[in-house]
Amino acid sequence: MNDSVTEVITSTPAAAEPKRRSLKSRPVQADRVFRTVCYAAGGITVAIMLAVGVFLSGRAGEALSAAGPAFLWTQEWSPETGSFGIAAVLFGTVTIAIIALCIALPLSLATALLISEIVPGRVKSMLISVVDLMAAVPSVVFGLWGVFFLQANVIPVSQWISTYFGWIPVFAVTDASGAHVTEAGAFTSSAFIAGIVVSLMIVPTQTSVMREAFSQAPLGEREGALALGSTRWGMIRTVVLPFGKGGIIGGTMLALGRALGETIAVVMIISPIFSINWQVLKTGTNSVSALIALRYGEASQFGLSALMAAGLVLFIITLIINFTASTIVARSRSGAESN
């Protein structure tokens, strides 16, 4: 294509019909090396990824074929006795992620609108830096904060919610006999607390995707809305939010992917159980990544294979979510550009 040495075949003037010049080009030595190196780098990246995928599915196959389809609905986890499944851990993972999203979605939506629509230049770039910095804070630091500060301060809130909204089954906290419990000990290490901490970790991802989508809303339509006498909120509601819809959905899904894979903060907060716990305020939940982090050490070869299977399921779920999200974001972007 763009190569420096172009082979030129000159035709003799005697020929009646001049031959067509060959437009074929031949890259010089340096370019050939460059292309090879680049292709090799791309190939290595793909190879690493494929190695992860192939290795995971290969090793997981052993456990999956032993457990059969029951792997999907068994709650307990004891590969040694041959009875293990991801129903409980996957349920816990999804619960924590949904709680995190419920907190992070309004927070990040409002922050993204604040950054893209309301604050002027200097404050704007400062807030963008703050969001970026938040994404770089190690999760173990959030975990420390969750264990040593948040836990004690959130328990009264949990108690209050379960007292006044206990008639909604999800918020009730009952003991084995079904009686309502109110003492603080029943509210520690719950999915709710883990969800709050995870929400702080996913807000930056969500905010930056949404902010980019909002900033692409066309200027003409914004000014049109303002010129028709709408307030700033009216303009946001009628122009910016419809245009940023793809960004909102895509950013939320990307954040969901991160929330599902979060490990250390969750491990530090929860007390792991292997049964489905619908009561999000009650002690005890679990997640796939916490399961791997807690069990890998004592696992036998077969146990490791079972953990691989759990990891594979988690990976496939986040993969699907991520691809859907990036498709949505990409589509919404191209739509905004065509206008």
Next chain:
Amino acid sequence: MTILEAPAEVRPEEPAGPRRTEIPHRKAEVGSRRDLRSVPLDDKFNVLGAAAAGLALATLLFGWLTPMTGFIGWLVISFIGFLAIYAVLSSLRADRLTVSERIMTALFYSAGAILLSALVFVLGFTVVRGVPALVNPNFFVETMKLAGPLDPLTMGGIWHAIVGTLIQISIALIITIPLGITTAVFLNEIGGKFARFVRTISDAMTALPSIVAGLFIYAAIITLVTHQRSGFAAALAISVMMLPIIIRASDVVLRLVPNNLREASYALGTTRWRTVWTVVLPTSRSGLVTAVILGTARGIGETSPVLLTSGVTAELNLNPFTGPMISLPLQVFDFVKSPEPNMIVRGFGAAATLVLLVLALFLIARVIGGRGPGQLSDRQRRAAAEGSARDLRRIEASHVLPPITFDARDADVSGRSVRRRPPKGNPPADLEDRVAQRAAEPVSTENPTTEESPS
């Protein structure tokens, strides 16, 4: 509406000679500048009053009227009280639209405030709780080899974890920087079907949960090959995590390089390789550095891949290939598992060290990454101007015009002086003037998109 033709005015007599731009004479009085942005006084008062009332209401509810307790509950109640009272106060003077606008603006600002205060609080909490450990200098230079859980804070430290972190992240960077940036160059400069496939795969790789990356290295490298945990395995796990981050960030940066720079380079007859090396990469240098530093900050803080691969030790281990080598995040995790208060304080101290490290990396990235592609710092612009002047002298020297001499070594420049060493010492102050005088046409010696010649 009818548009009336303006009556032909009698123009004032124009002065002879060429027309010049004139500042029109102002006849009208200029009034004081109108303030278009500030909030009216009563609205300011509404905000303050509503805030005070909300706080008072929450304190009243929590302290006297109801048995509610807890700091967070108090905050939530006072915020809801603030919003309600603010809405009522605004509706006294404004219509429904204005009230909803004000309420929404208040909500947006409070979301930003929540985020900012959460970040400051999380970081501040870590540092403050870690201060008792951080004030002892031994915390940074000793290891935990001889210090038990019950020992005071004046014994033991996290030197081994700091060294472990630095070794692991260095190995990870040695792997990921060349691989990641070359892959990003491949995606942008070569393209094609395979590049699209690589991009899809690297996007998929960002979805890989970090614990699964750790599990992969644990099962593939540790249980099958080395049979022991080591710093190198941890570095590999971090690399698997960091690679897609760096590829993605560099890809975005390289895409920002203006295409006309590439085309100009090709038009001059360069090879693709030289275009990448002398135009694309230097133009996006600051962005690439930022991408790498932010990737490093993410990699340093990753705990879960390291948890499975590096192993826990209390001793200093400088060899990444044998024996466990602990890193800072894992050390934090290990410290706070202990019920002893001193160990927990050490955990906070290690976490504070980690936070400060990430913060420092982040600040460096901000300082470097403040400029877009092709924007030069003052020093780079001076270097570019100097390079242009040098080229001009070279052209003059090899053509009719007599050379400018200000330095004996630079007088006899040859035609191949592009790679010549830069002249020693400062060029004379009037260099630019002399160059401009000598040249047949005035030549701009400052071109913001020209990079300095490769050294």
